[in-house]
Amino acid sequence: MPEDELSFQDKFITSCHTAGIRAEALTPKEALRIEPNVNPQLLGAVRVPDGTIDPFRLTASNILDAEEYGGRLMNYTRVTGLIIENGRVCGVHCMNIKTGELIDIRALQVVNAAGIWGQQITEYADLSIRMFPAKGSLLIVDYRINSMVINRCRKPADADILVPGDTISLIGTTSEKIPYSDIENIRVTPNEVETLLAEGEKLCPIMAKTRVLRAYCGVRPLVSLGDDPSGRNISRGIVLVDHGKADALPGLITITGGKLMTYRLMAEMATDAVAKNLGNTRHCETAEKPLPGANGKNADVHAPQVSIPVSGSAKYRHGERAAKFLSDDKKQNAIICECEMVTRGEIEYAVNNLNAKDLVDLRRRTRIGMGPCQGEMCSCRAAGIVSEMTHADNSENALDSIGEFLQERWKGVRPILWGDAMREADFSYWVYDNLLGYNQLQSLPAPVSEQLFTEQDDNVAVEAA
Amino acid sequence: MLNLINTSFDNCIKCTVCTTRCPVAEANPDYPGPKQAGPDGERLRIKNPELYDEALKHCTNCKRCEVACPSGVHVGTVIQLAKAKHGGFKKGPREFMLSHTDLMGSLSSPAAPVVNTVTRLKPVKKLLDKTLGIDERRTLPKYTGQTFRSWFNKQSGTQEQFKRKISFFHGCFTNYNDPTVGKHLVSVLNAMNIGVSLMKKEKCCGVPLIANGFFDKARKNAELNMNQFARSLTETECVIATEPSCTMTLRDEYPEVLDVDNSEVKDRIFFASAFIAREFARGNQPDMKPVKLRVAYHSPCHLIKAGGVIHTMELLNSIPGLEVIMLDQKCCGLSGTYGFKKENYSTSQSIGQGIFDQIEALGVDYVVTDCESCKMQVEMNTGHTVLHPLTLLAQSLT
16 A cells, blocks of 8 residues: 555565565556455555465364264353362363353363463463453455455554455454453444544445444454563464473363464364373374365255255355255255355254354354344244254243344444444344334343433443543 | 446345335246345355356346335346346347347338238247247237338428427337337327427337347447437437336436446436426426226336336326226236246236236226337237327327
């Protein structure tokens, strides 16, 4: 961009080459041909072998893979303490946060891979891993503005990366240090939204007239080594601690730091450490084995009655496993989420095979409710199906599930509530409350306008205080 | 692939009103409806062009979705452009024949009596059905022995005496198939002291070409027409057309679908009823004698889109003695060339059935509509003769 130093480009290319990464300078014209929505004022561009990972697909694949190797996933189970006997970690105390049920899980080795919560886990054993929570916020826009990752060619700063992901693009991220005590209560601030939009428009001007679907934020589990207020310059290096060696507390291993990019390597390092402690010397081979569904769009799934948008979307999400639910059965092929083309069959598959027991889970496994309408069309339909499958005849559960799901959607929409997103949210509210009478059945959030008033009142109160 | 100029699909809030107003979605379960074919599908096609759904071929381009949309999404255009971009049009000899209306007209019109007799023969219709896929149950349009232009040229001298003048875009049907409406327009306007002149040259507006995927040809026609309009407008007040689909195309589809700039002339293109109704409102109304008839008015889809139904109703209501019953605003199902295609015949008929039944039940003297395609469909499916509003106006002139 004109405001960035062009000299950074040469430095970037040289550094890439030094690191053994291909980097090829492009003329602005070439860059525009590849990505027509990129800002035409660009001074230059560098092409690197970058790529994207679909985090939802990756998670679902890993769950499937683990279960097929005999693992067991216990979602919504919070670790409340470590079982320490004779100076050795022998398992964890847990609580099912949905039912309140207390469970103890005993194990020969416990791996602490709790991300930002890893610090808490070690604290249960009076150990200290000092995490450096850095909040990052992102915006999701309605459709794919770009087909490959577009990055500002400058020192890492706020909102310098535009990433395509399935049907959408996302602009990110901000980076802000937050106190560890705040990690459960983070929210996207108006300032962050403004920065993301302003900087995003510089990357791709079309963003100015594209609907923002939602905003969300997360906390990076950085491990603090130096003193950096933003956390930008903290290395994303992998931290593996075998507490048996480091703290004379055998049975516990902490793996943290890193990035999604290095997640498999981190898993391998942690697994190798566990294996070593267990006396297993076999070499880790997951790097050579494709995950379930890895065949993606090339999957050979025969379903001639299914329309291409439906079968194509299903294959993108589940690869060859889509064969488990794409069939010529009309009922199975009924479209439940129209934005993301999720069928009844896919929902049943996710409930049966991917641990989706309610709508919030189902969204992560199938993309229901992730399109422009943010659950307006699919919540009711999907809740009916999930309820039928999991809690036969218990309408309370279906209502709770809808409420929780819509609240989650609403949380993401609220920071970007203007224009079409506002119309959409208001329309959803009208459908669920006025048309379907949801409020009379269950307590839902107050209407958009009332909530805004309440929030303004809060602000006034704060200022007055 | 991602060069998005028109992002109106982004405004869709999934209210689904468009799909509830889609005549095809109602009649044919293979069509997912305009919401899915349009804005929903567009996001997927941007992600990956391979996600194009061939069911888009069922869209008739009636534009009812666009009229219904409360969010300003150009649903019909999104679908047409997607079909064009992703090879969604089958452009065979049948499509060529059906869509090149001016070429077919100029070939058929000189031999009209022969063509008209031949195309009514059962074996010929069977042959067209088997070889081209033009449904044998369709009545094919007749051609006129004397084109509107040649009739007009013989009396163009009389038009010179008028001080005020408009340009008339007659369209293919008036020129080659049935010049009646054109003649009636001339007499009505003349009775209002307005002369008529024609463009030196005009080409098919492009509506059948767009519907069959011949975008390049349509664009060429559009460019020629716009040049001709600009030239003609130096000597006349405005351009008017009697065919709703032509009017809509000249005014709205040129810039939106064909990317042909018509901003210089757009505001001076009028649907005939709109122009005449405005003149009436300003006091330029000829003396009219009663026309004692009971008629049913059918509003054509493209006239609803172009916003002209109210003007036609005003004209009909200004005719003394005429009783007008407005039919439900439903599509007749023919949609220009769509219903002629064998695979669409049953959908086309089932869409129109409601209108046909309503007409039969009313027991009116005539059916009135502005659109030539609707006229063909209604005449084929009911026992009624269909008149153009201008024909009734002409009858009422003293």
